[in-house]
Amino acid sequence: MSLFNLRPDQVVQEMLEFNQKLSEGLKTLAEVQEIDVGSTPKEQIYQEDKLVLYRYKPKVDKPNPIPVLIVYALVNRPYMMDLQSDRSLIKNLLEAGQDIYMIDWGYPNKVDRFLTLADYVNGYMHRCIKNICKRHGLNKINLLGVCQGGTLSLCYSALHPEQVKNLVTMVTPVDFKTPDNLLSLWVQKLNVDLLVDTLGNVPGELLNWTFLSMKPFRLTGQKYLDMVDNLGDIETAKNFLRMEKWIFDSPDQAGEAFRQFMKDFFQQNGLIEGKVILGEKRVELKNITMPVLNIYATEDHLVPPAASLALKKHIATQDYTEFAFRGGHIGIYVSQRAQKEIPSTIGRWLDARRS
Amino acid sequence: MTEPANASAVAHWLQIQQQYLEMWLSLAQQLLETTTPSTKTHQSPSPWSEVLELYWQTLGPSFTPEVRTIVRKFIDQGKNFSQFNNALLEAVQKTANSDQPAAWLNAWNANFNDVYNNFSKFLLEDGNSLNIWQSLHSNGWRMMMFNMPFLSSLNSTTLSGGMQENLEKLLSMPSLGYAREWQAKWQEGLKHWQAFQTAQQEYSEILNKISLRSIELLRKKSTELVEENETTPSSPKTMREIYDLWVECGEEAYAEFVCTEEYAQANANLINTLMACKLYEQQMTDSWLSLLNMPTRKELDTFSLRMQQMRRELKILQAKQSTNEIDILTCQINGLRAELETLKAAKANPNSVATTTTTKLAVIPVKAVPASKSATPPTPKKATKKSMMTLPDSSSNSISSTSATASMPTPPSTSDKQGK
Numbered sequence: 001m002s003l004f005n006l007r008p009d010q011v012v013q014e015m016l017e018f019n020q021k022l023s024e025g026l027k028t029l030a031e032v033q034e035i036d037v038g039s040t041p042k043e044q045i046y047q048e049d050k051l052v053l054y055r056y057k058p059k060v061d062k063p064n065p066i067p068v069l070i071v072y073a074l075v076n077r078p079y080m081m082d083l084q085s086d087r088s089l090i091k092n093l094l095e096a097g098q099d100i101y102m103i104d105w106g107y108p109n110k111v112d113r114f115l116t117l118a119d120y121v122n123g124y125m126h127r128c129i130k131n132i133c134k135r136h137g138l139n140k141i142n143l144l145g146v147c148q149g150g151t152l153s154l155c156y157s158a159l160h161p162e163q164v165k166n167l168v169t170m171v172t173p174v175d176f177k178t179p180d181n182l183l184s185l186w187v188q189k190l191n192v193d194l195l196v197d198t199l200g201n202v203p204g205e206l207l208n209w210t211f212l213s214m215k216p217f218r219l220t221g222q223k224y225l226d227m228v229d230n231l232g233d234i235e236t237a238k239n240f241l242r243m244e245k246w247i248f249d250s251p252d253q254a255g256e257a258f259r260q261f262m263k264d265f266f267q268q269n270g271l272i273e274g275k276v277i278l279g280e281k282r283v284e285l286k287n288i289t290m291p292v293l294n295i296y297a298t299e300d301h302l303v304p305p306a307a308s309l310a311l312k313k314h315i316a317t318q319d320y321t322e323f324a325f326r327g328g329h330i331g332i333y334v335s336q337r338a339q340k341e342i343p344s345t346i347g348r349w350l351d352a353r354r355s
Numbered sequence: 356m357t358e359p360a361n362a363s364a365v366a367h368w369l370q371i372q373q374q375y376l377e378m379w380l381s382l383a384q385q386l387l388e389t390t391t392p393s394t395k396t397h398q399s400p401s402p403w404s405e406v407l408e409l410y411w412q413t414l415g416p417s418f419t420p421e422v423r424t425i426v427r428k429f430i431d432q433g434k435n436f437s438q439f440n441n442a443l444l445e446a447v448q449k450t451a452n453s454d455q456p457a458a459w460l461n462a463w464n465a466n467f468n469d470v471y472n473n474f475s476k477f478l479l480e481d482g483n484s485l486n487i488w489q490s491l492h493s494n495g496w497r498m499m500m501f502n503m504p505f506l507s508s509l510n511s512t513t514l515s516g517g518m519q520e521n522l523e524k525l526l527s528m529p530s531l532g533y534a535r536e537w538q539a540k541w542q543e544g545l546k547h548w549q550a551f552q553t554a555q556q557e558y559s560e561i562l563n564k565i566s567l568r569s570i571e572l573l574r575k576k577s578t579e580l581v582e583e584n585e586t587t588p589s590s591p592k593t594m595r596e597i598y599d600l601w602v603e604c605g606e607e608a609y610a611e612f613v614c615t616e617e618y619a620q621a622n623a624n625l626i627n628t629l630m631a632c633k634l635y636e637q638q639m640t641d642s643w644l645s646l647l648n649m650p651t652r653k654e655l656d657t658f659s660l661r662m663q664q665m666r667r668e669l670k671i672l673q674a675k676q677s678t679n680e681i682d683i684l685t686c687q688i689n690g691l692r693a694e695l696e697t698l699k700a701a702k703a704n705p706n707s708v709a710t711t712t713t714t715k716l717a718v719i720p721v722k723a724v725p726a727s728k729s730a731t732p733p734t735p736k737k738a739t740k741k742s743m744m745t746l747p748d749s750s751s752n753s754i755s756s757t758s759a760t761a762s763m764p765t766p767p768s769t770s771d772k773q774g775k
Contacts, residue, residue: 213613
């Protein structure tokens, strides 16, 4: 038996074919003029500083009368929820009969360097929710927090439980010090004060570099070679470009909010230990008494399942549901299985809790 | 001089690459409308990489900025894969000493260690673009981080050998005389730079360990595949499969190291010391700017901080005003409810004498309701009072309702109660 079944003539042939595919692929890429994202119709209903609140056009005649506000993370752009028409959790949530609003946090710049987490949660989020409540004549709405946005939603729900009818968290870190949390391990010894004092706003590229560093061989090299085989098809190429655009479209982080998130959440694990103070109030997870649906991804390398599952132990709701999605942190937004499973699960769960 | 037999496969491959390059050169000349075609054949040690570079130079500007960034990644990875294959081909060729398939198979099996030794030399080379750490470090943010005009003049060689010792002495010198503050500042900067260099060295050592471990794993997994191959034909049959195996080993080796306290500490040290250098640079820049009467970073930060505080206060005030408006509306609604009750009561008693009155809610008190008293809103008062404001278009803002005055006593309205 041979170690590798390779012959010199085959190797040359393989390389030749690879080069041809790459050349063809580059030709396909040249045909793409613009990387379009976000296909579902929406309207801007509120704006404040760099924040924009959107409402998506309902797709059913009588949607759930209690609207859902999607709160996305600060570290990436929210259009991941509506990347393209056949990979859109938002489109599918609308089809599942929900009335969807979403916050776009925008791109903070130097002027926003002193925005705190309290400004985000008690300020921006609160005003968005008030705005939606007013539009619908309601006292409370449904909240869907995604990733870091889930953590912010937990803080909001703990501080303003009277405004939240039902809470859905998706791939949301709660316990920031589970043993399998690589990001957490890396930041424990980081001098966050020095970092923020030096950089002011924390560059999005720095965060990107950190995320790529988690799997550098795959994410900086192999991924592109894998794609060469499929670049001949313009639609596949566009799908890839949309995903690439999202991955590298990382807003800078407002310095003070970043400082607090790193120190209070990652380093002190303050969310579950009751050490997070926003404004003048302590965030007590036990104040969360509304129904909670906690969705996590079993293969999530950024937010390990254990980090999300900790929620159950720290909240006081009598109506708690967990949903395990078989996939990773990105697959939960864009995979075909996610499109089938996630919106219908959320839709059914919310519909059962209308009254 | 005859070409050695063991170079023929590589030579064949290079010849094909060369043809590509010639084709592209010719195309580029046409595109650039060069009137005098090159008579000299361009010889390159890595023609395929040059083809891709040429492609980039010729067609790169035609991509939109968003797509261009991504195309560049494809080009880089295409070059890396080509380099990977060239290195592996050469490693096998050297060992096989022949271009015959049988000799190759023999080289894999019998001279496996030689093949790997040759190949691992390539993987560990500093200038090798497959060196994953270099590609990560060359990212834009790193370039930005390392751009430190005051300290960058001190390159790493400054700290090697005897210079290191001299630097230690220099740093331990007490600062004296008229310029002692400047001297102390420079010493502080050098200490930061020295700490950063040390941290960088420690970090690089870990990365080297990871690289070595990945090669060790590649060797181990390859051997295991041969053993498995006795029953299942799973050994790599293409260069791409070998590349994938190398990636798998790289990730595995990386995962072994980066989840340790040692790596976390080295990573944190690297960033912390780099930040200390950057902060020092900023402080020095601020000193110069201050001397030139220019705005400094510190001043701009203070400005931003104050602005944020003002934004916050403004929003609180706006929210209060909004609450005030809600109080006014609540007050109007209560008035309407009271009238509705009156109407209902009148309707319940058919013997009542109906009279028609019109209530105009065109009057809104200004700054009359404190937010805290929203639970017991004040009653709308008569429009004649000075503290009242009539809406500009009273007809459009007025609400008319028909009320019946019952012969039976009607329940007092909220306004009645409060009027008392």
